[in-house]
Amino acid sequence: MEEKMGRRERKKLLSRKAILDAAVREFSRKGFKETSVADIMNAADLGIGTFYNYFESKEEILMCLLGCLVDEVDKALRDMRAAKRPSYELLEAGSRITARFLDENRFLLPLFLAAAEHSAKPQTEAHDKMPKGMVTPGFKSIFEDILREGQLAGEIRDDAPADLIAEMFHSVYQAAAFSKLPIGFQENVALKTRLLLAGIRKA
Structure with missing residues (x-):
């Protein structure tokens, strides 16, 4: 049996x-x-x-695929944490994996950006605008956790809140998606991420 x-x-x-x-x-x-x-x-x-x-719907498939992205990023970062890599390397890796996933699944980009936007709003308002019964994958919290850990370890500037910096990371994908520059999405994200990391990393 x-x-x-x-x-x-x-x-x-x-x-x-x-x-x-x-x-x-x-x-x-x-x-x-x-x-x-x-x-x-x-x-x-x-x-x-x-x-x-x-x-239940096509929308649920999208949310499931976004969940796969969160799992992929989370797994890679767990392995890097186990290897005691510094926070700024974790942030770069998370950004790179996310950019590759979204580039390979461009139909997910609008929902990814919407999920990031809703995560910054009150829970009731966010739920009103997301597909019924859907739960936003916890992507933003992954970056926030790394940033807080980096601030405590003295690797990341602590003169700005971790959640504010996490929003800046999310804005990179939107800026890259609408960029008119003659470079690909992944390269665009990588260059913007490098500049952002240079600005938040403690010397």
Whole structure:
């Protein structure tokens, strides 16, 4: 019975992954608004009804993918923390991983920016504007935690609050997304991040 349940759970995980992978392909190809649930499920080679066994809406898929970004950044930074890397290296790595993820999944950028904006607002107002039932992934708090740790360790300037500096990091992605400069998104983020780190790092 346990082996049977194990197979069933594995099948569920594979189906969920197939839906997520298909959604990424379709969103990248057609854009979020133009992609239907039917498009996603056709690409996943699964019945439309199966979609609602795993997700309530397309928006929930976006939130799930943003959660994947948070997990990816968090894991990389845990490994760097274990290696006792300084806070400014953690900030650079987190910024680089985020830029790569968003560049590879550009359909997520508007929601990423909106989630960052809402995280700075009162919880009730933020929840009113996010898709119903969605929870904003805790991305901003990752940067805030690193900044606070860096300030306590004497690596980061402490004459500005950590949450204010974290907002500056988020603004880098928006500025890069709308930049008219003849450089790619990831390079743009990297250059802006380097300048920001130079300004907040203690000599």
